[in-house]
Amino acid sequence: MTFVNVAIHQVTHTCPANPQPHVVDTRRVIVAYVPGGPCRQPIRVRLNNSTVMVACGRRLPAARQCPACRITVIERDIITTHLGYEGPQRSASEAAAR
Numbered sequence: 001m002t003f004v005n006v007a008i009h010q011v012t013h014t015c016p017a018n019p020q021p022h023v024v025d026t027r028r029v030i031v032a033y034v035p036g037g038p039c040r041q042p043i044r045v046r047l048n049n050s051t052v053m054v055a056c057g058r059r060l061p062a063a064r065q066c067p068a069c070r071i072t073v074i075e076r077d078i079i080t081t082h083l084g085y086e087g088p089q090r091s092a093s094e095a096a097a098r
């Protein structure tokens with residue numbers, strides 16, 4: 001089983017529209033990747049005159065992959081970054097920077 005640990009990264013701020021801190025952006029950040037090891041049911045693929053074995057995780061939909069290739073996503077913790085107060089002035093300069 002391949003495990004991917006992700007953290008939810010929430011960006012909050014306060015602004016003229018809402019003085020209470022509120023979420024303006026949510027992202028998923030991969031914090032750890034634990035490979036499940038070699039594929040248990042490699043698939044034979046014809047390549048010119050020879051055949052090669054490829055991991056089933058690279059060919060099959062998730063439901064048909066072997067336990068080693070299947071990816072399990074674990075949501076671990078929530079990271080919150082508070083940007084503080086963002087008024088119109090700062091928003092304008094941020095927009096110009098992009």
Ligand SMILES: [Zn+2]
Nearest residue numbers: 013014015018
């Ligand atoms: Zn806001």
Ligand SMILES: [Zn+2]
Nearest residue numbers: 039056066069
């Ligand atoms: Zn596999």
